[in-house]
Amino acid sequence: MRLWGGRFSGETDDRMRRFHDSFGFDRRLYAADIRGSVAYAAALLRAGLITDDERAAIVEGLGQVKQEFDDGTFEPLPGDEDIHTAVERRLTEIVGSPAGKLHTGRSRNDQIALDVRLWLIMSIDQVSALLTGVQSAIVDKAEVHSGLVMPGYTHLQAAQPVLFAHWLMSTFWMLERDRDRLADCRRRTAVCPLGSGALAGNPFAIDREALAADLGMESATPNSMDAVADRDFIAEFLFAAALIGIHTSRLAEDVVLYTSPGYRFLSIGEAYSTGSSLMPQKRNPDSMELARGKAGRLIGDLVSLLTVLKGLPSTYNKDMQEDKEPLFDAFDTLMLTLPVLAGVVGTITPHAEAMRAALDEAMLATDLADYLVRRGMPFREAHHISGRIVRRAEERDVPLSALALDDFRAESDVFESDVFTVFDFDSSVARRAVTGGTAPEAVAAQIDAARARLSSR
Amino acid sequence: MRLWGGRFSGETDDRMRRFHDSFGFDRRLYAADIRGSVAYAAALLRAGLITDDERAAIVEGLGQVKQEFDDGTFEPLPGDEDIHTAVERRLTEIVGSPAGKLHTGRSRNDQIALDVRLWLIMSIDQVSALLTGVQSAIVDKAEVHSGLVMPGYTHLQAAQPVLFAHWLMSTFWMLERDRDRLADCRRRTAVCPLGSGALAGNPFAIDREALAADLGMESATPNSMDAVADRDFIAEFLFAAALIGIHTSRLAEDVVLYTSPGYRFLSIGEAYSTGSSLMPQKRNPDSMELARGKAGRLIGDLVSLLTVLKGLPSTYNKDMQEDKEPLFDAFDTLMLTLPVLAGVVGTITPHAEAMRAALDEAMLATDLADYLVRRGMPFREAHHISGRIVRRAEERDVPLSALALDDFRAESDVFESDVFTVFDFDSSVARRAVTGGTAPEAVAAQIDAARARLSSR
């Protein structure tokens, strides 16, 4: 049963049917579709288009259809081209004639727009919860190792010492922005398109504000042609997902590096590593490599949708059926990736000795320049002097602290014997106590702020 | 003068210099860079690192540098590898030694992060203002032609009659979401990274909250490693820009269609059309085609940045210098496109006769089904009957209203002689009076709501 057969005389080509039908992937919208129909039945009742009994029959029938989907007993027929058709067909079988009234003034155009919005609202909540899980794992791990110092890198070159907890927390804030973006996206998603008809609006004086309220949405869409055309909320979710992927990929890159033989700053649980079919000694951080790779997939999903939408005429065009597969793929990817990420973070074991061994006094060259600054020298001059001292130590292949005071004074007589107090990694870290800095007290405050965020939503 | 020469003995390769230096494009950040330095000088004063006189000298010197940029008299030297170096070099020439103190505790890593944020805040405001301009043009044009009926399409097939004003307003709401997204992006951009140093935080007890407040920002970034690594705000702007591009492309597609010989529903001003070098009769809607094409460019800019960021190690990596050219390109593209779009909308002349001629009574088939529904028939059955009547009319090649009452009654005896009242396009439009519908009163309310939005920000 195609919903639109009346005017047609021929049959749909079989290859066309496979090409066209969306039930294979949009069936997962069933709960949203049924929820929307329950609300629409109430709206039809309010508008006097169906009776109380009809509404009751419809709602009960829809409940049964939902149960069948929930139980996996729903039996699709070849004509079930999409979720709307499948539900309406089955409802008709169950309740008969009232089912035929449910589509009054409604089009699949406003119906699918609603279904995807309802589904996405729930899905955003699930993704946000998983993000929170990763964030909690980060904060927990950071707290456990609160005083541990490690080398900090820029350009992957040794830069300055930082706290392990500070490094780890840097990912927390990336994910916090992601949750923030998802919340914005959720707000723009929770606008009700139902009652827009195919494009021109509902002709039966449906109360769209009441409908929106019934569905837990804040308002009704303000223009019916835009309502059936708008897929911004999907694009916005896909963008948020792509950024989550990028953030994940950056953490993953660090973990891959820091577990590699050149660094060995960390290890991750065996449960998140795998071996080699050829090389018996291997322990590969596959989980993190895959997480890094997933960023590509998520970016691809975003590009798919943006390209589909580009240059489409107004209102609904069938191209837009291509919105759902990237959406589902991105959601599924996040649902798979984020728990693994939380698991990996939870099993991270930092190796203090390797970190300490990698701390090189040249990373204190800025502190050496700052020493001069504190004694009144302009920074730019101090930077040059410190640079020359680094070169001097390098040429002799000794650490900075192995130079003699005379070596320092050869470059500037501002240096006094207290210059050697500079060469302490913990002090260097402790000096960076501004908001957001790596000093233990600043990181403790940062962790407090993070916990407050987690408990605020 | 390279800022970092102290430790180096050799020279930079010339090809490397061209490859590496960013002054060619980041010079447009000069105002933001100088504004940031003025604020930083105040912060250094508060922290006791410079004197009041030094601060005054710095601020005055920076004022002069800014003036030189404003006037176009700034003379770059070969060593000016980026905007920070250029400004500091010139400031040193002007004020001497205090200039050397300005970089105290500051890194180009936190400096560039600040500069781009400051620049972007201003740029978002400019783009939003241009969007408002397009929206105003839309509302104005919609109001002038408030009663005009045109064919509405889905799948580019005749669907239902709609108001021209309703069609036009559908773009208003797309752009309204764009403004909303830009506002969210602006909020996340207005967080101050200055005081994060290269990666570990500022060691001189700078008051970062005061610094943020001085720069009109709401808060300071909470983690210094994230602060120098974060380019989310740029990605978010590029995404918002890409969606603006998509919305523009959809309006453009409609205008190209509606000015094409098959439709001729609209014409746009000659000022926004061009001719052919070969075919004397041509009048091409180049402005709208280009606007449609720009969506591709904006999507490309977004992909560029996302791909650059994917898989980068934490903190700053030089790859991130590649953030600015897509950002500037997207901004410039919008600054060029949106005024033209506003101009085009302002010159749109709808052709009522062509619209009326294209209104086909088959577009009232849904109204015909609704006629039956209002008389108690379930919609699904009514839809089939209406479909059969459409086929009947099509086979005889006559409009629906040319069928006899008997033809209608042959399909259903619910039909009475009043069925012919259905075949009125204005009535069809008027029936869709729900919120967001195409009825004149609903569109009037929609326009009021739009005006209220425009005046609310």
Next chain:
Amino acid sequence: MRLWGGRFSGETDDRMRRFHDSFGFDRRLYAADIRGSVAYAAALLRAGLITDDERAAIVEGLGQVKQEFDDGTFEPLPGDEDIHTAVERRLTEIVGSPAGKLHTGRSRNDQIALDVRLWLIMSIDQVSALLTGVQSAIVDKAEVHSGLVMPGYTHLQAAQPVLFAHWLMSTFWMLERDRDRLADCRRRTAVCPLGSGALAGNPFAIDREALAADLGMESATPNSMDAVADRDFIAEFLFAAALIGIHTSRLAEDVVLYTSPGYRFLSIGEAYSTGSSLMPQKRNPDSMELARGKAGRLIGDLVSLLTVLKGLPSTYNKDMQEDKEPLFDAFDTLMLTLPVLAGVVGTITPHAEAMRAALDEAMLATDLADYLVRRGMPFREAHHISGRIVRRAEERDVPLSALALDDFRAESDVFESDVFTVFDFDSSVARRAVTGGTAPEAVAAQIDAARARLSSR
């Protein structure tokens, strides 16, 4: 059974297993995997690493495994993390100890590289065959309607008359380039990586040239580290697929336009159209809209892979497991789309009257200018004069041929009474008889050339 368990003590996390395992999608490589193993067994025999009997047992066992996959009776176990593991596990069950020798000197790194190449070679052949099918449908259709004249458009504005067959054939050549690109991609795919080991090469003196020859490949990869890292051939296929998508989308756009109510130049079979659940009169070209939308998906698949590969360290990284899903998705998309496209082309019915009605004499303005050129006037001057005459006719709202000779002569006294012979659409078409032009004889030659191409591969 994980292939790599020896060194591991713990268990893999369940979420990790779902995240990591690829058998769910790479099982479709089974035939390629088994074919590669059969060849490898021969190579091991040649190198003296297994006996003739062992080889025979392996080959027979592999044959049985393949049969199980073919029949759908293969029963996966939880440990079957990928297709290689699954096949090796099952082979071990069947033939016992010789199975354990099959992986000698082989790694899953070179094995998967081979499998995907073998699979892709077959898949390219399938896609090429489908392209040929579309091309044949185009040529057939073009031949049937060889003399039909329609309006040609640029910028979607009326430009010059062209043959319907010429318009249709323009897509033929796009697809011909696609076939050409696929052939290039196939050539670069048919290089054998087996014998590269994990990264360093096979230590058992395998004859890699013989192995390549056994597998129908032209040569062996020249560097083992590159061999396991290279996914260029997949990217190249995805690019070729994206361009096929773009070509398809352009044809689809034209068909959507030309079947729309403003044009009605064509209709396509009902088997490739669908109706509306709300509007009984609708007949939507869904097949073509979907085909247009698929271009977005194909571009997204390409971007996914490119982004995954960007910035990866050399050799194999697990991120590369993300190469297969976009590849399979692109292939499946083409396998679904192209037959529908061929079907649609086959059912195109051109409507000669609508085409003729849309031919506007202003489309002959270039011919009018050419008239002057043939009488010695420089084209640029002739173009201006012709433009002024078009404006004159437009102002009077008459066709060009309704102007009086005096009107023409008022612009140039080169005009003689034979000017009215210009206003004939068939003559205009016939004049464009150069190679690639729209004249019937040129199109006939074009069709001959096309047929020759089709039969040459």
Next chain:
Amino acid sequence: MRLWGGRFSGETDDRMRRFHDSFGFDRRLYAADIRGSVAYAAALLRAGLITDDERAAIVEGLGQVKQEFDDGTFEPLPGDEDIHTAVERRLTEIVGSPAGKLHTGRSRNDQIALDVRLWLIMSIDQVSALLTGVQSAIVDKAEVHSGLVMPGYTHLQAAQPVLFAHWLMSTFWMLERDRDRLADCRRRTAVCPLGSGALAGNPFAIDREALAADLGMESATPNSMDAVADRDFIAEFLFAAALIGIHTSRLAEDVVLYTSPGYRFLSIGEAYSTGSSLMPQKRNPDSMELARGKAGRLIGDLVSLLTVLKGLPSTYNKDMQEDKEPLFDAFDTLMLTLPVLAGVVGTITPHAEAMRAALDEAMLATDLADYLVRRGMPFREAHHISGRIVRRAEERDVPLSALALDDFRAESDVFESDVFTVFDFDSSVARRAVTGGTAPEAVAAQIDAARARLSSR
């Protein structure tokens, strides 16, 4: 002077002019544009449309225009909306009336298609030459350090020892495929569209094959509507460029890693490194980071064009003007990046001691398994035994060679005292002597093959 003014009465809006005009970027096509016009003048002469004198005047005038562009003395006027207009305008000033004949039967649609093809052919040759430069630098460097052994990694975990030369050569073959792809692209670019007119073909019996031959192209495009619509060759170049970017990014990633403090296997010349404005000790591999980032830009350029083309109607649409900026950007990016890459490769200094120090005997675990295999044990069993021995050594924190023979025999009595000969990195490397393997002799053969490729084109 707009070329198309005849029919227009109004003026172009100034914002529109900036939006629309392309002379700002397409002026770099001047040499191609002029070369095409010189050939077209010859074609007009052959067709009897101009005299020998007119042709001579045109050619001489075009020579002068080219000279002005070459010298930088060409003075654009506001009306020069694109390169074609600019050249024709200036030619008219120089030679008068014959200039007006040059556009006979020609459209800017076929003209721009030609110009870009001619430009791209030259540009491909330039890029290929630069690739050759990088490849030569690779081969030279590989030869100098032909015996040096370093750790090879997969998943960034220690895998097996390889030759430094082998690692470096792995990039050679990536770039070789790039050159191959560029050659294919060049072949598809070298097809002449001139003579296609605006869309319908040239009406003046131009000999298009002769025209193609004059321009050094192999054939003429077979369909005029496709000829003005086709931008595949640009997309193909952009794809080839994106893959070059990816290859470059992978080499860059390795260099960034191997120069990082965890590895220090390499250093690159100071000329390709930069320092830090804050941290005096830093030496950052900026050149390689930027090269890695450029991959994002190149992928973005590709996506821009693909998205622009998606869904366009047939023939020329103004959107296609957006093809040139991504093309030029990609070309410029390669022209900047590749010489730097060649420079960096030339200055790579491998640090043999650091490499040797990083060679860990666990990397010989596969060789240990192979030892068993050579004594008749199935590989799968040998792999497990070797894995257990690795774990045993790891638990005692000793290298494999420090285990006692009894330890080996505890796992398998196949082990004899000669097992200790396995623990030699050079032997391990030498065993992988198959084609493409890392053994010195295989690498020498590989280098010979590479040299042969370089000299063959």
